Amino acid sequence: MGGLVKEVSKDRIKVNLHGRLGVITVPRYLIISDEDLYIGHEMEFYFSYIQVVEDPYDYDSSDMKTDHEITPCLLGGNITQVNDTAIEVKIMNDLGTIAVPRRWAFTPVTLEEGQYVEFYFSCMRVIGKRDIPA
Amino acid sequence: MSITQETLQHHLKDPAIFCCRREKGLIISAADLEDPGLFEDMQEAGLLTLSSNGLRIEQVIGSTLLTDVEALTPITSDVLDKVNKVEESAKENVSEALQKIETAPEVKSRVGGNGMIHIEIGKAEKFEGLKLDVPVFAGVAPAAPSEVAQKSGEKKVIHNLVKKHIKISDVKLGKKTSIKDGVITINKDIVNSAVTKDILCKSLKLDIIYPNERHLYTETIMDVCPIATKVQGELGEGITKVADGVVFMLTGVDEDGVQVHEFGSSQGYLDEKMYFGHPGCADENDIIIRCHAIIQRLSGMTRPGPFAAHKCQDYIIQEIRDELKEYEGEVVREEICEDVRRAGNPRVVLIKEIMGQGAMHDNVICPIEPCGVLGGQKNVDCGNVPMILTPNQVRDGSIHALTCIGPATKEMTRHYIREPLVEGLAADDELDLVGVIFVGSPQVNDEKLWVSERLGSMLESLDLDGVIITTEGFGNNHIDFIQHIGQAGKRGIPVVGVSFCAYQGQLVVGNEYATAMVEENMDKGGFENDIAGCSCVTVEVAARAIQMLKNRMAGVEVKPAEKKWNNDVINANNKILGLPETKLVESGTLH
Numbered sequence: 001m002g003g004l005v006k007e008v009s010k011d012r013i014k015v016n017l018h019g020r021l022g023v024i025t026v027p028r029y030l031i032i033s034d035e036d037l038y039i040g041h042e043m044e045f046y047f048s049y050i051q052v053v054e055d056p057y058d059y060d061s062s063d064m065k066t067d068h069e070i071t072p073c074l075l076g077g078n079i080t081q082v083n084d085t086a087i088e089v090k091i092m093n094d095l096g097t098i099a100v101p102r103r104w105a106f107t108p109v110t111l112e113e114g115q116y117v118e119f120y121f122s123c124m125r126v127i128g129k130r131d132i133p134a
Numbered sequence: 135m136s137i138t139q140e141t142l143q144h145h146l147k148d149p150a151i152f153c154c155r156r157e158k159g160l161i162i163s164a165a166d167l168e169d170p171g172l173f174e175d176m177q178e179a180g181l182l183t184l185s186s187n188g189l190r191i192e193q194v195i196g197s198t199l200l201t202d203v204e205a206l207t208p209i210t211s212d213v214l215d216k217v218n219k220v221e222e223s224a225k226e227n228v229s230e231a232l233q234k235i236e237t238a239p240e241v242k243s244r245v246g247g248n249g250m251i252h253i254e255i256g257k258a259e260k261f262e263g264l265k266l267d268v269p270v271f272a273g274v275a276p277a278a279p280s281e282v283a284q285k286s287g288e289k290k291v292i293h294n295l296v297k298k299h300i301k302i303s304d305v306k307l308g309k310k311t312s313i314k315d316g317v318i319t320i321n322k323d324i325v326n327s328a329v330t331k332d333i334l335c336k337s338l339k340l341d342i343i344y345p346n347e348r349h350l351y352t353e354t355i356m357d358v359c360p361i362a363t364k365v366q367g368e369l370g371e372g373i374t375k376v377a378d379g380v381v382f383m384l385t386g387v388d389e390d391g392v393q394v395h396e397f398g399s400s401q402g403y404l405d406e407k408m409y410f411g412h413p414g415c416a417d418e419n420d421i422i423i424r425c426h427a428i429i430q431r432l433s434g435m436t437r438p439g440p441f442a443a444h445k446c447q448d449y450i451i452q453e454i455r456d457e458l459k460e461y462e463g464e465v466v467r468e469e470i471c472e473d474v475r476r477a478g479n480p481r482v483v484l485i486k487e488i489m490g491q492g493a494m495h496d497n498v499i500c501p502i503e504p505c506g507v508l509g510g511q512k513n514v515d516c517g518n519v520p521m522i523l524t525p526n527q528v529r530d531g532s533i534h535a536l537t538c539i540g541p542a543t544k545e546m547t548r549h550y551i552r553e554p555l556v557e558g559l560a561a562d563d564e565l566d567l568v569g570v571i572f573v574g575s576p577q578v579n580d581e582k583l584w585v586s587e588r589l590g591s592m593l594e595s596l597d598l599d600g601v602i603i604t605t606e607g608f609g610n611n612h613i614d615f616i617q618h619i620g621q622a623g624k625r626g627i628p629v630v631g632v633s634f635c636a637y638q639g640q641l642v643v644g645n646e647y648a649t650a651m652v653e654e655n656m657d658k659g660g661f662e663n664d665i666a667g668c669s670c671v672t673v674e675v676a677a678r679a680i681q682m683l684k685n686r687m688a689g690v691e692v693k694p695a696e697k698k699w700n701n702d703v704i705n706a707n708n709k710i711l712g713l714p715e716t717k718l719v720e721s722g723t724l725h
Contacts, residue, residue, distance in 0.1 A: 001638075002661070018721075019540050019638075019662030020354070049609065049642065084493035085435035085539075101539045102491040103609035106642075108579045 004130065005041040012096070015043050015124065022086075022104060026096035026124065032066045033126040040130045046072035046122035050089060050100060052079075052107035056116040061093050064123055072120040079115045089117055135172070136165045145170045146192040149184055150209040160199040162214075167191060168206065174697045182206045193218045287476030287566055293371040295526045297362075297469040299378035300461065305342050305421050311453045313461040318380065318454060320423070328449040332442035334430045336389055340450070343383075343422040348405040353385040353426060354393040355407060355666045356443065356494070357537050358415055359547040362504035362530075363455035370473070370527035374504055375458050378466050380421045381548060382451060386443045389431040394440050394494075407541070408666045409656075409719075414549030415667040425450060437493050437514075444498075444536060448507040455503055471560070473526045479566040480599035480687055483522070484555050485589070487605040487615055488545075489538040490518035490574025496536045499523075499572065504531025505547050512536075518574025518581070520589045525560040528553060528570045542657065542668035543607035543634045549667070554676035555602060555632070562680060568596055573618065575611040582614035590621030598622075600687045602679050604632040604671060607662070608639030616643045623647020628686035632679050634669045636660030636699045650686055652679045653704055656719055660699050663721035674713045678704075681711055 003024065007014035014025045024047070031037060059076035075095070081088035088099045098119075105111065136153045137145070141164070148170035156166055168176075170191075176182035188208030197214040211217050303316040311321040325338040343350065359382045366372035385401075386394035393401060401407075410418050425447045433439030489495035490513050499521065501510035513521075523532055533550035559567040573589050576582055593601065601622045605615040615633060622629040624647065631651040635641055637660025641648070654675050657663045696703060704716050 019542060019664060021540065021662060083435045084437040085495075101609070102493075102495060102577055103489065103538075103575070103607065103611055105577075106579070106610050106613070107577065110578055 001045055001047040002127075003043045003045070003124075005037060005039055005043060008037050008039060013037055017047075017100075020101075022098060022100035024096060024098050026091075027094070030064060030066065030095065030123045031126065032070065032123055035126070037126070038129070041126050042128040042130055043124040044127045045070055045124040046120055048072070048120035050087070050098070050105045050117050050119045052105060052109060052111070053116050053118050054109070056118065059092055059118065061095060064095060064121075066123050070122040070125050072122050074118060075121050076116060076118050079111065079113050079117060082111045082113055087111055089119075091121070095121075135169050137167050137169050139164050141169065142167070142191060142195070147190050149173070149188045150191045150194040151182065151184075151188075152203055152205055152207055152209065154205045155202070156199055157202045158199055162194050162197050162199065162209075164195075176206065184208055185210065187211075189214075189217060190220070192220050287479030287563075289563070290475040290477065291472050292475060293473035293524060293526050295367075295371050295471040295473075295530055296373045297376055297471060297529070298373065298465050299376050299467040299469065300458065301464040301466045302377045302380045302421070305380055305423055307340060307342065311457055313454070313457045313463065316463055318377070318457075320450070320454065324450050324453055328446045331449045332438075332445050334433050334438055334442035335427055335446045336430060337428045338446055338450070339426045341424050341426075343404065343424055345419050345421070348422075349403055351402065352383075352404045352407065352424070353387050353401045355541065356384040356386050356394060356440065357535060357546050358383050358408075358666070359447070359451065359505050359534070360531070360551055361451055361454050361458065362551065363458050364503060364530075365459050369500060369504065369530045369532050370524050371530075374530055375461075376504075376551075377454070377458060379419065380423065381416050382447060383416065383422045383424050384427065384443060384447050385424060386427040386429060386434070386440065388429050388434040388439070392434055394427075394429060394434040394443065402664065407664060409542075409668040412667040412670060412672060413552050413554055414544075414546035414670055416548075435493060437496065440494050440536060441496075444534070445507050448534075452503065452506070452508075455506075471526050471529050473524045474560075474567075476563065476566040479564060481566045481568050481597060482559060482600040482602070482683065483568050483571055483593070483596060483598060484559055485520075485571045485573060485601055485603040485618060486553075487573050487575055487603065487611060487618060488513060488533075488535075489606055489611065490514050491577045491610075494536045495538055495575075497572070497574075498534040498536065500527070500532050501534055505534055505551055506531070507534055510534060513572065513574040516574070518576045518585050520571050520573040520585070520592050522569040522571045522592070525556050525567055525570055528556050529560075533572070538607050540607045540662045541666045542663045543639075543654070543670060544666075545606050545670055546667065549670060554671055554673045555604065555679060558673075558676040558680050559602070564684070565600075565680075568598070573614075575605070575614050577610070579610075579613060582610075583617060586614050586617035586621055589618055590625065593622055593627060594625050598627050600628045600630075600683050602630045602632060602683055608634055612639070612641050613643055616641065616645055616648050619648045620645045628683065630679050630683045630686060632671060632675060634662070636669075638662055640699075650682055652682060653699065655699070655701075656716060658718040658720045661721070663719065665719060665721060668719055668721075674708060674716060677711055677713055678707050 003015035003017045006016045056076050063073045077089040077091045080090045151168040153168040185208040187210045194209050305318045307322040308319040312319050329335050329338050361377035408415050427443035429439050488497050496512050496514045498510035531551045535547045538544040603618050619629050634654040636655035655669045
């Protein structure tokens with residue numbers, strides 16, 4: 001999956017997924033980069049569809065580290081917002097938030113706030129820079 | 135993972151590889167062999183290296199091992215007491231699919247038919263992250279003489295529709311809306327009354343973009359909508375006038391400047407953000423009337439918010455439609471559309487799965503005016519149940535798309551009024567196009583299944599010989615897409631699926647009937663990119679799908695081919711049918 005950095009704050013960055021497929025906000029410590037982060041940086045990472053689960057596992061985020069190549073990690077989270085377009089998910093262990101269109105979510109039940117979800121995710125790696133209007 | 139006897143029979147001509155360490159004295163059986171379906175993944179992961187000296191499964195079954203052999207090691211003759219004799223001609227069949235891909239013209243001439251396409255997109259067991267490999271098959275197979283071609287159904291015209299394309303050479307903003315001498319003048323103050331048509335719409339702005347001025351910044355492209363109006367009859371019959379050389383383009387943000395249905399960066403320079411010439415897009419020489427809407431804060435992700443922008447734009451278009459009704463300008467093209475029955479020919483329907491999860495995942499069906507909003511019903515409000523329209527109703531603008539979110543794969547309003555599959559199937563005198571079914575894609579899995587079962591009953595009642603099923607974009611809609619294919623398949627109806635899958639949209643489910651598929655992707659990396667209308671049903675996609683359906687109906691076997699999406703396969707198929715090459719767009723998305 002690829003995305004474009006749209007906001008940079010002291011401790012978080014906001015990444016717009018290519019193809020208008022979502023917005024992800026993550027802590028800066030999940031980013032692999034040799035340089036300072038700016039708006040327009042291109043990111044690469046793993047990210048799967050989101051599955052609503054009724055019985056969540058004991059997910060382990062210990063592999064979300066930047067000292068090795070990015071690898072997918074099965075994570076959990078909770079739906080914090082549902083609207084006609086999208087859901088927003090708070091990732092476990094304060095690893096950020098994900099907003100994706102409803103068709104990105106697979107669910108056996110009607111979407112509601114508070115539901116458990118699982119998905120694969122990884123750290124992000126900077127792979128380039130694009131000049132975009134502020 | 136060892137294989138079963140049944141699997142073994144399907145892979146007799148594949149390489150023989152031990153699944154686990156095996157010791158001297160073992161008599162080799164299916165339980166000792168690795169599943170050939172996993173070889174490609176294993177090779178890519180560096181777990182397996184095939185050997186040119188390796189034997190095939192049929193050559194090793196029942197042989198005795200002379201020495202210990204490690205797991206995932208090709209079995210060679212020097213470790214066996216004997217090698218089974220097999221006919222060498224069989225080896226050619228093993229790589230048949232690949233050979234056909236590479237030598238498509240020869241395949242065609244060898245069978246002497248009209249060429250057959252097989253593109254298979256297999257199922258993925260589970261999405262393990264978007265960068266993992268999930269089976270996507272593609273391939274080409276020879277054509278068989280089609281019974282379809284031998285029948286000649288008697289043509290009976292049910293409805294006639296004439297679409298008069300009226301030349302528009304310029305568009306201006308002025309004091310009064312009018313059309314004169316090919317020039318549309320739009321009352322620039324109309325935005326003030328249009329904005330009052332929905333309380334959620336806070337402001338509207340119009341500007342004119344000429345073909346040579348497209349390198350300008352644009353907010354998210356919500357929709358591209360033609361200007362068309364009825365002058366005689368209802369949708370699907372009579373006479374419709376279509377303004378030629380001009381389209382509306384709707385863009386939008388909310389009061390905070392947040393892009394409507396904000397989901398990533400799609401705004402940018404117009405010349406880089408639209409695939410001009412594709413069915414849903416502006417054409418190369420079209421003048422674009424940009425209607426930019428600002429809607430109420432935080433309403434961009436609700437159903438009423440984006441709809442307000444569409445509704446208010448439609449008010450403006452209606453004023454132009456009213457002028458177009460009376461305008462007797464130059465007719466650059468008169469398009470005769472016929473709803474026909476061709477009794478005796480194979481009865482087919484086109485099924486278009488449209489988004490139905492809410493907000494812009496919705497469509498307005500059968501408005502009063504072509505491509506309009508007023509008078510139509512939203513498929514979400516209708517429960518996403520299947521609805522059948524005549525081909526002419528579709529070609530007369532019965533669908534106003536509130537448009538799915540992905541720029542590249544969404545089918546915008548203009549797409550439907552000139553949908554290549556509808557055009558292709560309707561024009562094909564070897565087929566009897568019974569109708570076009572629209573079925574929504576709900577959110578929840580159970581609802582998807584419920585809707586799909588209703589579709590199945592409808593298909594059964596129509597006594598069909600073949601169906602083509604398309605879906606818009608990818609995601610959870612692939613669940614019902616595959617279900618729909620199953621509903622047709624289990625009733626014995628030959629079925630072809632059409633979708634964007636490629637790399638990013640690989641199928642997450644499958645069934646035994648989902649064996650013939652056509653790929654829509656035109657992105658080099660196989661991703662949903664930011665170019666509006668890039669990876670949709672095109673004329674080429676439609677031609678491949680129709681030919682594939684004919685071959686399926688003729689009973690030609692579909693053979694699995696490559697596991698991963700490969701554009702070479704698509705181009706081999708294009709070549710067979712004499713279609714132009716599918717050139718992928720470099721959008722910077724590489725895997």
